[in-house]
Amino acid sequence: MTFDEMLKLTDDLVFAKTGQHLNDLQEKVVRGTIQGETYEKIAEDFHCNESYVRDIGSKLWHIFSESLGEEVNKSNLRSVMQRFQVSLFSNVVQDHVQAGSINFCEKTRQPPDIPSSNSDYQQSPTENHKLSEMPGLGVFYNRTSELETLQTWILQERCRLITITGISGIGKTQLAVKLIQEIKHDFEYILWYNLDHASTFTEFQAELIELFYPKTESELIAKNGKRFKPIKYLQKHRCLVVIDNIHCLFCSNQLAGQYQPEYEEFRYLFKQIEELSHQSCFLLIGWEQPIELAEIRSSNPKFKTLTIRGLETKAIAEFFPEQELGEYEKLTPRIHHYQGNPLWLNIIANFIPEMEDFGDKIIENNTIFLPQSLKDNLQQQFNRLSPLEKQVLLELVQDEQPVNLAQLLQRRQINSSDLFNALQSLLRRCWLEKQDHFHCLPAVIRQYITDRND
Ligand SMILES: Nc1ncnc2c1ncn2[C@@H]1O[C@H](COP(=O)(O)OP(=O)(O)OP(=O)(O)O)[C@@H](O)[C@H]1O
Ligand SMILES: [Mg+2]
Numbered sequence: 001m002t003f004d005e006m007l008k009l010t011d012d013l014v015f016a017k018t019g020q021h022l023n024d025l026q027e028k029v030v031r032g033t034i035q036g037e038t039y040e041k042i043a044e045d046f047h048c049n050e051s052y053v054r055d056i057g058s059k060l061w062h063i064f065s066e067s068l069g070e071e072v073n074k075s076n077l078r079s080v081m082q083r084f085q086v087s088l089f090s091n092v093v094q095d096h097v098q099a100g101s102i103n104f105c106e107k108t109r110q111p112p113d114i115p116s117s118n119s120d121y122q123q124s125p126t127e128n129h130k131l132s133e134m135p136g137l138g139v140f141y142n143r144t145s146e147l148e149t150l151q152t153w154i155l156q157e158r159c160r161l162i163t164i165t166g167i168s169g170i171g172k173t174q175l176a177v178k179l180i181q182e183i184k185h186d187f188e189y190i191l192w193y194n195l196d197h198a199s200t201f202t203e204f205q206a207e208l209i210e211l212f213y214p215k216t217e218s219e220l221i222a223k224n225g226k227r228f229k230p231i232k233y234l235q236k237h238r239c240l241v242v243i244d245n246i247h248c249l250f251c252s253n254q255l256a257g258q259y260q261p262e263y264e265e266f267r268y269l270f271k272q273i274e275e276l277s278h279q280s281c282f283l284l285i286g287w288e289q290p291i292e293l294a295e296i297r298s299s300n301p302k303f304k305t306l307t308i309r310g311l312e313t314k315a316i317a318e319f320f321p322e323q324e325l326g327e328y329e330k331l332t333p334r335i336h337h338y339q340g341n342p343l344w345l346n347i348i349a350n351f352i353p354e355m356e357d358f359g360d361k362i363i364e365n366n367t368i369f370l371p372q373s374l375k376d377n378l379q380q381q382f383n384r385l386s387p388l389e390k391q392v393l394l395e396l397v398q399d400e401q402p403v404n405l406a407q408l409l410q411r412r413q414i415n416s417s418d419l420f421n422a423l424q425s426l427l428r429r430c431w432l433e434k435q436d437h438f439h440c441l442p443a444v445i446r447q448y449i450t451d452r453n454d
Contacts, residue, residue: 001081001082003031003034006034006078006081006082007027007030007031007034009081009084010022010030010060010064010077010081011027012236013063013064013067013068013236014026014060014063016067016235016236016237017063017066017067018063025046025048025053025056026056026060028042028045028046029042029053029056029057029060030060030077032045033057033074033077033078034077034078034081039053039054039057039074057074061073061074061077064077064080066279067235067236067279068080068084068235068277068278068279069158069160069277069278069279069302070277083277084277128188128189128190128211128212129184129187129189129190130189130190130191130192130207130210130211131180131190131192132192133192133193133194134177134180134192134242135173135174135177136177137174137177137178137181138174139318140174140178141311141315141318141342142311142312142314142315143171143175143178143311146175146306146308147175147178147179147182149306150162150164150175150179150306151179151182151183153304154183154186154240154281155183155186157301157302158279158281158302159281159301159302159303159304160273160274160278160280160281160282160302160303161270161273161274161281161282161284161293161302161303161304162281162282162283162284162303162304162305162306163246163283163284163285163286163289163290163293163304163305163306164176164283164284164285164286164305164306164308165285165286165287165288165289165305165306165307165308165428165430166287166307166308166309166430167287167341167381167429167430167431168287168343168377168378168380168381169341169342169343169344169377170308170309170310170341170342170343170430171308171311171341171342171343172244172285172286172308173244173285174342175308176242176244176283176285180192180240180242183240184240186238187238187239187240188237188238188239189211189212189233189237189238189239189240190239190240190241190242191207191208191211191239191240191241191242192242192244193207193241193242193243193244194244194245195243195244195245195246195248195249195286196245196248197248199248200262201262201263201265201266201269204243204266205230208230208233208241211239212233230269231272231273231276231278234273234278234279234280235276235277235278235279235280237279237280238279238280239280239281240280240281240283241280241281241282241283242282242283242285243282243283243284243285244285244286245285245286246284246285246286246288246289246290247286247287247288247384248286249263249266249290250263250288250290250384252383252384253384253385253386253387254386255291255386255388255389255421255422255424255425256287256288256289256291256294256425256428256429257288257289257290257291257292257293257294257295257425257428258291259290267290267292270282270284270290270293271292274293274298274300274302274303275300287381287384287429288384288428288429289305289428293305294428295424307430309339309340310338310339310340310341311340311341311342311345312340313340315340316335316340316345319342319345319346319348319349320335320349320352322352323352331352331355334355334368334369335348337368337443337444338443338444339442339443339444341444343377344374344377344444347371347373347374348369348371348374350371351369351371354369355369367447368443368444368446368447370444370447370448370451374444375448375451378444378445378448381429381431382448382452385426385429385431386422386425388414388418388421388422389422389425389426389431391413391414391422392414392419392422392423392426393426393431393441393445393449394449394453395408395411395413395414396432396439396440396441397441397446397449397450397453399440401440402435402438402439402440403438403439403440404437404438404439405419405420405423405437405439408423408439423439427439430442431445432445
């Protein structure tokens with residue numbers, strides 16, 4: 001990397017952050033630092049006070065640190081910039097990325113709407129929020145600790161890639177909507193993108209282009225086949241990209257989180273998002289997370305996973321406002337089976353009189369009432385399971401008590417690797433629970449599998 005390229009890169013970073021190019025003194029500080037000069041020498045050359053130069057330097061290092069997500073100072077500026085450049089042009093990445101899909105090498109124009117600065121670089125960002133696909137926020141109880149965790153990861157720890165997983169209906173999407181309401185002003189650009197089975201990578205990329213460019217220009221880019229490099233914008237700007245229903249990227253009838261061939265480009269994009277230095281965050285929401293993120297322990301502190309569990313007891317009571325306290329207490333053991341899943345609780349709340357008609361018979365038999373809409377909800381997820389997972393569920397449903405891996409292996413129904421992988425996959429889908437090495441089926445899942453086989 002040449003001296004001028006390094007200078008240009010620092011200027012780009014400052015421009016992206018403050019809306020202004022390096023002024024003469026800032027440029028001199030960067031030049032001097034790259035050339036190994038002391039603050040004293042820089043001040044002398046510029047005929048100004050050394051402490052003033054130090055102050056300019058520390059503000060610049062602060063900008064670079066924030067933009068690149070790592071500590072930058074006078075002694076490591078040169079090496080960080082070189083590393084940053086290498087990561088941008090990394091051959092490894094280019095090998096992975098199909099030409100024409102994502103590339104990092106073209107010279108770009110400056111993005112629109114760059115904010116102007118104030119003296120200490122704390123300007124409020126220009127907000128370009130594309131949230132037309134984001135659902136509205138309904139009644140929302142609790143989730144304080146999940147919201148705190150996510151805010152810490154995103155705002156303080158500056159995580160780059162976060163997956164939010166959990167069984168259908170548990171409240172992942174609503175949690176993300178609430179989160180965005182609370183943190184949206186920390187981001188210049190936000191995109192909410194809902195995947196479905198007809199989505200394509202090109203379509204997703206077009207949404208990203210449109211986020212950064214006005215409509216007419218994005219059409220021109222698409223038309224001229226001009227190559228687009230989202231990572232550049234994610235590096236220059238603080239962007240939040242939410243992709244909901246991430247499970248649509250993965251194969252049905254296989255273990256959780258395996259990409260369908262036509263979605264491989266998403267894998268490469270997520271890999272870059274996790275590995276390259278940038279100041280943006282991707283939030284991936286769904287029933288399954290990519291297998292490489294779930295199975296390979298990442299040493300990267302910028303990547304996190306949050307598995308969403310049921311609501312707390314106090315919040316669950318809110319779903320049954322018509323019940324007198326005494327009546328509600330009678331219902332509690334039955335409601336408990338629905339594991340604080342707000343979708344299931346909303347369905348069940350409609351059927352309280354019917355549940356009372358079933359009366360104690362249900363409790364005696366340990367039967368759990370599954371209305372059709374709840375079954376339909378489970379059916380969609382069941383259809384995605386691999387044959388092996390279905391076989392394991394059928395085995396587990398026989399066990400009244402939790403069982404461990406050794407006990408399952410003794411039965412010799414399924415070979416050890418297959419059994420292990422199927423259990424892991426079911427755990428990741430939250431179709432299985434594990435406590436102290438013992439596996440057991442959640443009550444609703446157990447009932448669903450039992451009903452299917454009756
Ligand atoms: N914290 C909450 N308090 C009250 N109701 C909630 C809460 N979270 C979710 N709900 C309700 O539960 C239902 C399911 O929520 P949501 O769509 O967020 O689930 P999900 O996990 O995204 O499901 P899926 O994986 O199927 O998309 C919605 O009707 C929603 O209004
Ligand atoms: Mg959802």
